[in-house]
Amino acid sequence: MAFFHRKKPWAVAGLPTDEAVYRSRREIVKALLAAGLLPSAVLSSACRASRKAPAKAGPPWPKVVLERHPKRFPAPRAPKYADAGRPMTPERLATSYNNFYEFSTDKERVRDRVGAFRPYPWTVEVTGLVERPLKLDLDDLYTKFEQEERVYRFRCVEAWSMTVPWTGFPLRRLLERARPLAKARFVRFISAADEETMPGVRTQRWYPWPYFEGLRLDEAMHDLTLCVTGLYGKPLPKQNGAPVRIVVPWKYGYKSPKSVVRIELVETQPKTFWETLQPSEYPFESNVDPRVPHPRWSQATERLLDTGERIPTQPYNGYTEVASLYRKG
Ligand SMILES: Nc1nc2c(c(=O)[nH]1)N[C@H]1C(S)=C(S)[C@@H](COP(=O)(O)O)O[C@H]1N2
């Protein structure tokens, strides 16, 4: 997603000073190194200066889940979503070409950088305007909600797309369990942001971590909106947002937050990570729409990840059953 940035990332409003200070400090160290005035070990220790003790290794992922829940994966495929009308993207590709800035902005490096990240144990909190706030661990997510597999098309705002089988359940079931109050109109999602195990969070200080997203409550309650725990019949790989993420198949990919730790019901439209960075490019609604170009490129077509073939993009990514959510008046 390198071309996401028109401005230098550190020119983002509100953050220039810290980043300028950080950069200049690093430049000084580098200059001294180049002049042979410092042993090379200093650079790495200077960069690590703010780190705490090294992270302890957690239980192996996803083995820990498969041992505790041998019957939950793969989940039965829902007949209604057995076929998304396109060939399935090879698993290998869907798990090695990832947008997950907490690890790297280079899609092909994310997978190699997730090693220290620990999706287990995990807690998801459901809070805010609800009658019954929830704290769910992974055992709860796998057993209190009946899991199924759905093959969905997935369209990134950068105009590449894939078709993959997600495991999960409608987010609505989780929200209903918390009993939203009448005042609740929107849902906020907050992702994990752990400096010790997410190298992108540690080094890319100019981003407003943690990643945060949002939906209208009626969008979040739509049957297509999934709380996702797996991919290709296995627990969700770390690089795809382990242990739990949201998938909203009629919106651009950035509306599908990964590694979610908190879900908050709120009254007014929340800010989002990308909207905060570039409001003109990443508006709150962000439904897939071939007629509305991104300010820097067309959205009329998309590139299939596996074959590279370009095909026309469909309104709502082909999920036209959501159109009624957007009819005015
Ligand atoms: N926490 C978090 N969630 C995220 C992102 C991210 O950088 N951080 N990237 C988004 C974008 S831009 C896309 S296209 C999808 C990519 O999901 P995938 O790697 O499973 O294909 O995740 C979305 N969710």
Ligand SMILES: [Mo]
């Ligand atoms: Mo994306």
